[in-house]
Amino acid sequence: MAEHAQAPLLQLAGLVRHFGGVYALNGVDLSVERGEIHALIGPNGAGKTTLIHHISGAMHPDAGSVRFDGADITRMAMHTRVAHGLARSYQITNVFARLTVFDNIALAVEARHGGGDETQAVIERIGLAGATGVAAGALSHGEQRQLEVGLALATAPRLLLLDEPLAGMGPEESERMIELLDHLGRDMTLLLVEHDMDAVFRLADRVSVLVAGKVIASGLPDDVRADAEVRRAYLGDT
Numbered sequence: 421m422a423e424h425a426q427a428p429l430l431q432l433a434g435l436v437r438h439f440g441g442v443y444a445l446n447g448v449d450l451s452v453e454r455g456e457i458h459a460l461i462g463p464n465g466a467g468k469t470t471l472i473h474h475i476s477g478a479m480h481p482d483a484g485s486v487r488f489d490g491a492d493i494t495r496m497a498m499h500t501r502v503a504h505g506l507a508r509s510y511q512i513t514n515v516f517a518r519l520t521v522f523d524n525i526a527l528a529v530e531a532r533h534g535g536g537d538e539t540q541a542v543i544e545r546i547g548l549a550g551a552t553g554v555a556a557g558a559l560s561h562g563e564q565r566q567l568e569v570g571l572a573l574a575t576a577p578r579l580l581l582l583d584e585p586l587a588g589m590g591p592e593e594s595e596r597m598i599e600l601l602d603h604l605g606r607d608m609t610l611l612l613v614e615h616d617m618d619a620v621f622r623l624a625d626r627v628s629v630l631v632a633g634k635v636i637a638s639g640l641p642d643d644v645r646a647d648a649e650v651r652r653a654y655l656g657d658t
């Protein structure tokens with residue numbers, strides 16, 4: 421419907437989630453537009469991981485709504501969201517260490533009835549064509565993170581969620597991952613949580629800042645960087 425074509429791909433409104441007396445999400449409003457690379461930044465404990473859990477469907481809110489492609493998915497289960505094109509790449513390694521790169525991706529592709537050609541295409545996309553027959557456990561840390569992105573890609577997502585894709589990486593590995601994400605961003609919408617500000621400001625079309633369970637700013641990277649409240653709350657006014 422025309423109305424839906426205009427709607428943001430992902431729209432969060434008034435999301436609230438508390439754990440006892442701690443309000444991890446305290447009324448989050450956030451829109452992710454179709455085709456953009458959107459970065460979510462914020463200090464430790466701001467609620468970023470909790471927010472990703474609410475988008476992936478691992479958690480459900482106490483109040484507020486999650487809309488994906490115009491539909492209300494607030495109560496939808498995680499696996500149903502994946503079938504609708506919403507995938508998450510995990511911060512914690514979830515590859516099968518003893519299986520080869522090929523078999524890891526093939527399993528994920530077969531889970532949605534794909535074939536061998538598609539497996540190879542995903543492997544090429546994540547830059548592991550030279551390691552197809554290598555056991556996942558023998559890959560470097562950076563390559564394992566590339567493989568994790570491949571597992572999410574195998575579900576043919578329209579929105580890919582990435583929680584700290586550069587965590588624990590050296591400069592060369594980071595560079596490879598940034599290039600990979602930059603390429604993926606040309607074909608799909610990405611929402612990433614990341615602490616590496618250089619990477620964020622290089623990759624993101626738009627940036628949102630989460631502080632104490634609320635989005636305090638959302639916009640173009642340069643505008644967000646210049647925002648006085650953001651500087652005070654997070655970036656450090658140097």
Ligand SMILES: Nc1ncnc2c1ncn2[C@@H]1O[C@H](COP(=O)(O)OP(=O)(O)OP(=O)(O)O)[C@@H](O)[C@H]1O
Pocket residue numbers: 439442443444462463464465466467468469470471
């Ligand atoms: N399962 C839980 N039970 C109790 N409190 C929780 C739970 N999950 C998160 N919290 C609390 O909610 C707040 C937000 O946590 P969250 O992990 O979402 O922040 P974050 O922005 O991802 O932080 P970091 O950058 O350190 O990963 C914190 O105060 C945290 O202690």
